[in-house]
Amino acid sequence: MLENPVFSCFVFYSTLLILKMYIIAIITGQVRLRRKAFANPEDAMRHGGEQFCRTDPCVERCRRAHINDMENIFPFLFLGAIYSMTEPSLAVAKGHFLVFFLGRLVHSVAYLCALKAPTRSVAYTIAQVPCVSMVVQILMAVASFA
Template sequence: MVPVTIAEPAVQSYILYSGILALKVLAMAVLTGRQRFRKKVFANEEDAKKTKGIVKFDDPDVERVRRAHLNDLENIPVFWVLGALYLTTGPSSALATLLFRVYTAGRVLHTIVYAVKPLPQPARGIAYGIPYLIKWYMGFKIVSHYLTAL
């Protein structure tokens, strides 16, 4: 295992982009709430009563934002795990930073083209696919690094 310290630029980059992604996940809850209030469509009776809205589980605009949020919850934690493990393989700081930066930009872009200002395909596919490939790359590097160390 390669020793990893917080003073290393790649580690600092990982921390920075992980923090941005965490804030993005939190912002998705706000975006969902904003969409619910805008449409006056809620999942709970007490919320609907308080705002004179309705209970509805299939509003297309609310569901689009919820799906984008769920997509973040399915993908970003995997990045956190793989990114941290990837750092232990001793990647160059420049490559690690590039991967973390592109991953984060792709996830932000994915939210924009999916939930904020929906664009036709292949916009969402590209915004999803590039970060997805980055996770595969890091995962492969982790496995191959430690497989050869056995």
């Protein structure tokens, strides 16, 4: 499969996206430790006491960024894999994958750093364009078989 240049490109950008998700998870954990805001009593007890089993706005912002990634990156992983099988042009496919990756990267930075609106919304929308394009192309490719 990696001999297919489109699929290899997809694997490259997908791996970067998963790495970005891991980084956000690590950031969330570090913010929890720094803010002493733990989700589980046993973690709170280990780090100072039951009073630290609480929510915190900064931790919640990190968690929402991570959840938003899961809501958007997981569908991209499915769509990109199927799209890669439709034999698209390498340049067009690379454009789809790159735009999605950059859109999600900017979205995460905007979310974590609380950048001024509409930065996050624009990044989200830009990242959705290649997904919609891939959906249309997949449906056109398989329509004759349905």
